[in-house]
Amino acid sequence: MPVAGGISGRDATDLAEELGASRTGGVYLDQDRDRLVVTVTDETAASAVREAGGIAEQVTYGAAELDAVTDAFNESVSVPGTTWGTDTEANRINVQADSTVSDADYAELLRVAEPFGSAVHVSRVDGELQETISGGAYIEGGSLVPCSLGFNVRDKSNPNSLFFLTAGHCTDKTYGAADWRNGNGLYIGYEVGSFYPGADFGLVRHYNADVTKPGNVYLHDGTYQNITHSRDPFADEYLCSSGWKTGHICGYVLQKNVTANYGDGNVTGLFRWTNCIEGGDSGGPVFHGDAALGINSGKLTWNDGCDSLGQPVNEALAWYGMEVY
Structure with a gap:
């Protein structure tokens, strides 16, 4: 690195x-x-x-001042189609509103931003903020919603107990305790946790001894990337994602500590990066080399392309007491 x-x-x-x-x-x-x-x-x-x-x-602003801006938006704004988060290089909070945000709601974003001066920048983007409900391998839950497997993980207190992470909006929409299957319809396990909105991660317990559960990521070209540890992404870092829909794609981190509202309530603590995941990539892994960084959450589209949003993996691992391997 x-x-x-x-x-x-x-x-x-x-x-x-x-x-x-x-x-x-x-x-x-x-x-x-x-x-x-x-x-x-x-x-x-x-x-x-x-x-x-x-x-x-x-720079002008410390992280505490920038976090205060994020807190103010988290506490007072809940508008579908909006995101906000830290642009470390620009030393400010960037707030984006998609094409579905009304003029009145956009004016409210400007009102919340005004007391913070140059510490916050509000702008409109063409297109629409979407959750990608549909990494690696294709998986589907009880509602037959297609998503991607994120990282195979193990219980830190019992390393023989294996699970996998995926997006919370995937597990949330299976309505609890769902059976999960791979792309061939083979049963692989059952859902044990879902955190969405607020965050965007879910946990599924592996429960098929005939299915191998390696600690790696499929790159959709016949090769695999081994994963050995987890960490948070750096601002402007080059990273990659894998999902059954788009395969293996890479880009750069644009913002950290991003809040997005897909229509179900605010999801906080995300990171935004260049390149475009698609429906079906949700839950797939985001990584740099052998480091697990995040889980595919959603995307912000406009006329010329889109950026992706990721859920930091360390938050999910800590919540469930898990680790990558």
């Missing part, structure tokens, strides 16, 4: 955490230099980053 001027990505993240939410706006990947940048709000913090061998960039 790229390093920040001689320090690792983990060290850059740890350094930002040590500085605290008021003195740094986060870490992002500078694609031109292929280096991680630690954003800081004062010269003392910048010196600390440089002394550690990292690249520092002074």
